[in-house]
Amino acid sequence: MKRIWIRFARAAQAALLYLVLPVASAQLEDGIVAEQAMIRVASYATIDGFLDRFTQDWPGTYVARDIASRKTYLLQLPPGASEPAVYQNLQGYVNPNPAVPDPNRPLVWAELNWLGRASEGRTGSIYFNEDPGHAGRFGSQYALERMKILPAQARSEGQSTVVAVLDTGVDATHPALLGRVLDGYNFVDLNGDTRDIPGPDGASDLVGHGTFVAGLVMLVAPKTRIMPVRVLNGAGVGDSFVLAQGMYYAIDRGVEVINLSLGSTYHSSAVEDAVEEARSLGIVTVAAGGNSNVEEPEEFPAMTSDAFGIVAVDHNDIKADFSNYNDKAFLSAPGNTLGGPGSFDPDRAIYGPIPGGSYAVWEGTSFSTALASGVVALIRAQHPEWPAAPQTVFAIRAVFEASAVNIDPLNPQYAGLLGVGRIDAAAAVAFGPVAPKLGDLNNDGVVNISDLGILLGTWGQTHSPADLDGNGIVGQGDLGILIYAWD
Numbered sequence: 001m002k003r004i005w006i007r008f009a010r011a012a013q014a015a016l017l018y019l020v021l022p023v024a025s026a027q028l029e030d031g032i033v034a035e036q037a038m039i040r041v042a043s044y045a046t047i048d049g050f051l052d053r054f055t056q057d058w059p060g061t062y063v064a065r066d067i068a069s070r071k072t073y074l075l076q077l078p079p080g081a082s083e084p085a086v087y088q089n090l091q092g093y094v095n096p097n098p099a100v101p102d103p104n105r106p107l108v109w110a111e112l113n114w115l116g117r118a119s120e121g122r123t124g125s126i127y128f129n130e131d132p133g134h135a136g137r138f139g140s141q142y143a144l145e146r147m148k149i150l151p152a153q154a155r156s157e158g159q160s161t162v163v164a165v166l167d168t169g170v171d172a173t174h175p176a177l178l179g180r181v182l183d184g185y186n187f188v189d190l191n192g193d194t195r196d197i198p199g200p201d202g203a204s205d206l207v208g209h210g211t212f213v214a215g216l217v218m219l220v221a222p223k224t225r226i227m228p229v230r231v232l233n234g235a236g237v238g239d240s241f242v243l244a245q246g247m248y249y250a251i252d253r254g255v256e257v258i259n260l261s262l263g264s265t266y267h268s269s270a271v272e273d274a275v276e277e278a279r280s281l282g283i284v285t286v287a288a289g290g291n292s293n294v295e296e297p298e299e300f301p302a303m304t305s306d307a308f309g310i311v312a313v314d315h316n317d318i319k320a321d322f323s324n325y326n327d328k329a330f331l332s333a334p335g336n337t338l339g340g341p342g343s344f345d346p347d348r349a350i351y352g353p354i355p356g357g358s359y360a361v362w363e364g365t366s367f368s369t370a371l372a373s374g375v376v377a378l379i380r381a382q383h384p385e386w387p388a389a390p391q392t393v394f395a396i397r398a399v400f401e402a403s404a405v406n407i408d409p410l411n412p413q414y415a416g417l418l419g420v421g422r423i424d425a426a427a428a429v430a431f432g433p434v435a436p437k438l439g440d441l442n443n444d445g446v447v448n449i450s451d452l453g454i455l456l457g458t459w460g461q462t463h464s465p466a467d468l469d470g471n472g473i474v475g476q477g478d479l480g481i482l483i484y485a486w487d
Contacts, residue, residue: 121236158221206236220374
C-alpha cells in the first residue's frame with residue numbers, strides 16, 4: 001500500500017502544476033490551465049483580425065497552438081491575466097448566430113482551457129500485481145465470457161477497422177499488440193513518439209494506461225488496428241485543447257472508432273465540436289463514464305455529448321462501486337476487479353498488458369470503455385458498405401439498444417442510470433452478417449471488379465472502406481491488398 005500512496009501523491013503533485021483555480025473540495029471537478037483560452041473563429045473572420053482587436057485589451061496574447069483546418073486556436077494569455085476576466089471579455093466577441101456575419105463578433109465560441117484526465121488518475125487508481133505470467137489470464141478473463149466475446153468473434157474479428165486510442169501512449173512492442181499498432185502522434189510533446197513512457201515532465205504514475213486500454217480493445221477485436229494518439233502525460237493528465245487536437249488527428253485519418261478512456265467535468269465546446277464531426281463521418285466516439293461513484297458532476301464527453309458513455313459493472317452485472325452513473329450513460333461493460341492489491345480474486349479481475357511485455361490487474365471505467373470500443377469495431381467490420389455518415393453511428397447505436405442485457409432489475413437503486421444494458425457482443429453481431437474478408441468492400445462475398453471499382457472511385461480519399469491498410473488514405477498499399485485477396 002505504501003508504494004500505491006507514493007505513486008498517487010506524485011500523480012497529484014504533477015496535476016497540481018497545471019491548476020490555477022481551486023477545484024471542489026472532494027476533488028471531483030477539474031480546474032483550468034493557467035493563462036490559456038480557446039476560441040473558434042467564424043468562417044467570415046480571421047484569427048489575425050481577431051487578435052488585432054483582442055490584444056488591445058490583452059497585449060502579449062498569442063496563438064500557442066492551432067487546429068487551423070477548423071479555425072480553432074489555443075491562446076496564451078499575458079502573464080498574470082485574470083482568466084475569469086478574459087473569459088467575460090471573450091464572450092463579447094462571440095456571435096450567437098454565426099450564420100449571420102457580424103464583423104464585431106468574429107467568434108463561434110470562446111472558453112478557457114480546462115483540465116481532463118484518465119478516469120483512474122482522478123481517483124488515484126493504478127495497476128497492481130504485475131506479472132508476465134498473467135498472459136494466460138488476460139486471454140481468459142471473466143469479461144470475455146460475460147460479454148460473450150468468443151462467440152462474437154466467430155462472426156467478426158474487427159478486420160478492416162482502426163480504433164484510435166487517445167491516451168498516455170501505447171507500447172507497440174508488447175506481444176499483445178505486436179504488428180497491430182499504426183503510426184500516430186504525440187500531442188503532449190508535439191512529436192511522433194507515441195510510446196507509453198514518462199514524458200519530459202517526468203510524470204509516470206499512469207504510464208501503462210494507454211497500453212492496457214489498447215490491449216483490451218485488441219482482445220475483443222483481434223484484427224482491428226490501433227492508432228495511438230498521446231493526449232495525456234504520464235500522470236494521466238491532459239487538457240481540452242490537446243484532446244481536440246488528438247480527436248481531429250484521428251478523424252482526418254479515417255478511423256472507425258475513437259476510444260476516450262478519459263474525461264473532464266467541464267463541457268468543452270472544442271471537444272464537443274470534434275465529437276459531432278466524428279459522428280457526421282460515421283465515427284463512433286466511446287468515452288469513459290468516470291470512477292467517482294457519482295451522478296454529478298457529469299463526466300464529459302461520456303455523459304453530455306454524442307459519445308457512447310460507458311459505465312462499469314462487475315462479474316454479476318452489479319454496478320461497480322467506483323463507477324459513475326447517469327441517465328445519459330449509454331452502455332455498461334465489465335470493469336470491476338473483485339478485491340484489491342494482495343487480496344484480489346484472480347477469476348474476477350480485469351487483466352491487461354503494460355509496457356515492457358508484462359501484464360497487470362486494474363479496474364475502472366477506462367477498461368469498460370476499451371471493451372466497448374472493441375465490440376463497436378466488431379460491428380463496424382461487418383458492414384464495410386456503411387457510409388461515412390451519421391446513419392452509421394445511429395445504426396451501431398440501434399444494434400446495442402436491441403442487444404444489450406437489461407441489468408436494471410439487478411441494480412434497482414440505479415435503474416435507468418446504467419445505460420440501455422450490459423453489452424452482449426454475441427447478440428450484437430448476430431444482427432449483422434459474418435464480417436467479409438479484407439477487400440470485399442461491398443459485402444457481396446467476393447473480391448472482384450466491383451470492389452476494385454469502389455477502390456479506384458475513392459482513390460486518394462480518407463473516409464472510405466477502401467483504406468484497407470489503415471494509413472488514412474486510399475492508395476497503392478490498399479490496391480495491393482485488394483489484388484492479393486482477389487477471388
